[in-house]
Amino acid sequence: MTTAPDADGSAYGPAAHGVADWPFGMPASATPWPVLPGGAPWPRVRILTIACPDAPGLAATRASVHGQAYPNLRHAVVPPGDPEPATWGADADFDALMVLRPGDLLAPGALAALCLEMTLSGADLVAGLRLVFASKPLGLDACAAPAGPLRDPAPPEGDLAPFTGGEILLSRACVARAGGLDPCAAHPVAALWPRLAEQSARLSRVGRPVLLQHASGDTVAPMPAGLRIASLTDRGYAGGAGIGHRRLTDALALAGHAVAHLTLAAESPPAAAEWTKAFPRTVSAIEGGGFDLVLAGNLHGATRSPAILEDLGRRVPVAAVLHDLFPLTGRCAFPGACPLIDAGCDARCPTPDAYPQLAPNRIARAYADKRAVLSGAHAPLLLANSHWTETVARRLAPAGTRVGRIGLAFPASVFRPGDRAALRRGLGLPADDILVMFASVIADAPGKGAPELAAILRRIAKPGIGFVAVGRLDDPGAFGLPGLVAAGPIGDEDTLARWYGACDLYVTASRDETLGQTPVEAALCGTPTLAYRSTGLTTAVIDGVSGHLVEPVPGSLETALRTLIADAPARHRLGALGRIAVESRHSHASAAMQINDVLVAHGLRPASAGTGRIRFRPEMLAQFAMARERAPGRSGTVPGPSGPGIRAARRLKQALLGRGMPLWLRRGLYGAARLRGGLRAGFRGSAP
Template identity: 55%
Template sequence: MPDSPDDTAAVPAHGIAGWPLGGADPGRPRPDSLPDGAPWPRIRVLTVAAGTEPRLSETIASVARQRYPESRHDLVPPGEAARVAAAILADRAGDGLLFLRAGDLLAPGALAALALEMALTGAAAVAGLRVLFDRRVSAVDLPSLAGTEEADIPFTGGEILWSRRRLMESGRLDPTGPLGPEAAWRGLSALGARVARIGRPVLLQHAPTGDERGRRTGRALSIVALTGTGYAGGAGIAQRRLGNALMLAGHRITDVTLSEESPPAAAEWTDSFPVSESAILSGGHDLVLAGNLHGATRTLGILGRLSGHLPIALVLHDLFPLTGRCAQPKGCPRIAAGGCDAACPTPDEYPQLARRRVAPVYAAKRAVLARRRGPLLLANSAWTLAQARRLAPPEAATASVTLAFPTGVFRPADRAALRRELGLPADDVLILISAVIVDGPDKGFSDLAATLRRVARPGLGFVAIGRLDDPGRLGLPNLFAPGPIAEEARLAAWYGACDLHVTASRLETLGQTPIEAGLCGTPTIAYRAGGLTSAVIDGVSGRLVPDEPGALAAAIEDLVADGPAQARLGAFARIALENRFSPASAAISLDTLFRDSGLLPDTGGRLRFGAAMLGHFPDAAERHPGAAGTVAPSTGRLVRALRLAKQAVLGRNLPLPLRRCLYWASAIRTGLRGPA
């Protein structure tokens, strides 16, 4: 059977005609073997072509540009497809198959992305996003898992990598047969085989300008994004990104922020939000997507009232909805001993609540969650899902959700150039720590500082991003502390300039900074604790260590001394995390949730996004610039000095009398009534 050229010299100097991405594709770094040391899957790409098809040379070039040495591209005459496919399936020398139609193109890095996901999950088939384009991009879509594809959108299967072995085991599924790739894709799932979908572009397919194949089908939902204090800070950022992913999937988002009706100083005593509730109930919405409410209220009362009228989904950015008052129980025995009550050991920690109110608020929360139409709890990691099922009432409904990250903003760049731009040393190994509040006790600051002091030595530098009132508390030489960075693009530059990212937190429901760092090609070292076990793919995007003294420092020293291991982990981190945490990945998880819950009919059809979705990937000609104002800007010296003085006298917590004073001050300013 004839083979296409595999020499990249065959690619025209000007690239591929009509290429819908940004400029020339420089190729992507890919380690020589899989994370476990095994060889990359051997992939056969099969294209049925007579040799005269328009744009066939571009199809060939797109495969050659994959820089995937373990692939072979076969060009097969039209009448030979079934025979050749059968021969490939029987050939034990191959691991995966991809059927690419003449004229279609593989996106940069597609084979590596599909192959890595197949290797990590053992999936029988892995599908990625298809980009429809002509003179411009018209849409981005993805195969569904059920139902039937629309007749006006040919399902050629070029976005699917098939496991040769699993196809052979199925015995009757042939993507080149009369029923085509659609039947094989759904057939594998029906047989109980795992099929996976990744949220990154894989296939570029020509669609004539003006045709309606990019138009979204099905009903768009009207969704209220309900938060306590808006979109600043870690949880607020995560909530905003979920809303953006839903908009890219064609849904309508209406923001409602409770602190616009009642200030945060009143949160401990506020349960009613009549203006917000009236606006939500009169808007004809389909769903409330709530999250991070405790900045405006310490109860779930508003969700209980709204749940009698429309579905509620509550994202667990922390465990506050499941406790009497705290965001993280930290192993507190009170819940297991009968529930949160006045014996709460930390009532003055944020989110604070008077001791006498802990038990009634805990009972009221559980009553809301136990309702027949109560909020659906959405967990952002496997650990959080387990905690939700452990701590919530047995009647509470739980599900998983994938958080969204701007994978076109957080991306690898030239590290040397970034260091010159940021004024960082060119040759030092730089270790990054990052959090909204770096010295927060919940981030394991004392442990982190001690660990970094232990490994400090000449040639090693440290970068601390986030609020850090007294950088001297770290006790580190060669420290760069730029403070809070509110622009995602600027934050990505700092991530990309560093060699390693380290966190000592044990209390993350997921951990956003390891994912942001990994998308920039910077691996993370963390404890094997909490949601970090999902944010850091051990041995792929970083290393997880036991939660025991010295383990974190030992792992840092090991990787600092092993530059090639750093590079391998950074390269794998970018591929694996883009596959799993892009805006499209989040929208996929939410779409599955909506169909499972009956909010959207499970009638099949491809999950479709607008053309703007492509702008959230690094290869787009017009990339989304990222968000600004994501965290509070750095405060002046006087404010930092006052904050440090307050911490020296009162600690980080606010006692109840002082909280009441702040409440009354805000009530006077806004005309609120005082607490009963």
């Protein structure tokens, strides 16, 4: 097997496709952990290349296979016309098969990503992204068929065929059921598609490049026409929901859609949210903008009314992302175990002064209005970002409400593993301590389980164990943790990634998350998470792969934390496998593909958009750590640190009034906003 470049492979060097040190080397972080979760060996993989020994590009292909550093791998080069591949479906000495054409290259870590997903999902075939390149990256694409049983028996042929070979891994069993490979076919794997569809073979996808395919010229084919999308939020892209929504819009733009960004706060300030219903300027701008879709995020920071969704739905299809459950309740973001939620929200609400606040006498009407909008002719499509959120949305929404499942996007180019020792030196952290990190926009927020977590961490504190808190923390001393490093709010993604990467463990005691973005960010940085088996965290943390989930009962989180602190090999295994799995499931490409699936399923895109290939702009490559030139992280994602006076005022307010906002104070702020002239001409609402 060729292990070094030769003249034949020189055209495929790093400059050609923007991947550093590839195909003749590989980042160490992409090397698979020796065993799978649970200790099972990695699948035995056989790669088939049908080519003559002197075929152009074959040496580079061999080198890319060798560079995978994958265990249990055999690469067979078979001359054209050899009948051997026809019997491979019955061959029992391998578990998974890939067909790789001469000149095609495996991307760094491709086999680890494909095989781990096949193991976790139990799918018959797993497909990833194909990067087409010449002297520069020309674009990326992927199989557009949604995950699940194959449905299309006759996919398009040619360049839009679902796959050409090396971007897909097939289980031996499904190849055998399909009757084996046809070595004489131009694309032996694509030729299997009709037979696989007849069997309803199950497809899964990884949202990262697995195949690098050389093109003959530098001409970039024009992107197919995408949607014109209006992204609508209350106050923009700061804070957890804002960050998640902005990343979704980035993913859509990289998939060829045109995205415009609008905020309701530009028309009415947050102090008026409880009494504002209409946003005529926003509606007019969207109606006149020629948009195909409105992607609405959290709107309750600007209005507590669903009227804006109905107003827009009469004009443009609306999809509302469930960053929380506010669209389904009378006023709260997370009803938890509230005894009223199944019967209907009303003035008996136990938390009317908690954000998003609403006067008790208005809650029943708000609840009824939301249900009327969700069951009306112009109802929005609700987009749930986890299995739990989808389940709860279907339970709480009126019968017939449209609900789809998507995933959030995360910049895997920014959140990536680094040299832990070097990161600690740069951040001034102890070199040898086991560092446990917890984070939130407000690090001591009760809704994130901060009081419970602080008590747990105090009990496990001892020399050699350190703690890192990221987020707003007005009084670090209140945690009572020796040696606590309070990093404060970090609004720069590159800096935040360094903090994750410098720590050994991430822990959260939250029980209320539609997804939980921080565990995903931590996993991308190679840091495993401990969390409760609760709400959306069951999607954010892949149990046994990117961390551990424990039952939400007293003592379980503490016991698991003590165990993992004492088990360095387990932490390293979870860090290595978690990075691979989470990048595959939560990249920008993965999010764009899942949104495409939902829009096709609900008729907001034509059925043809769910067949053949889905294409991405060349800039999508920069969202992956393997790229030579990576996209930088965003800044300004959370508000900056407050001054001492503001922190003291917040502590005083919490001591006197708690963390809620009583109605008399809300009315006062509303009146002050009116006196300042903060309510612009577009404001419409009732007096408080």
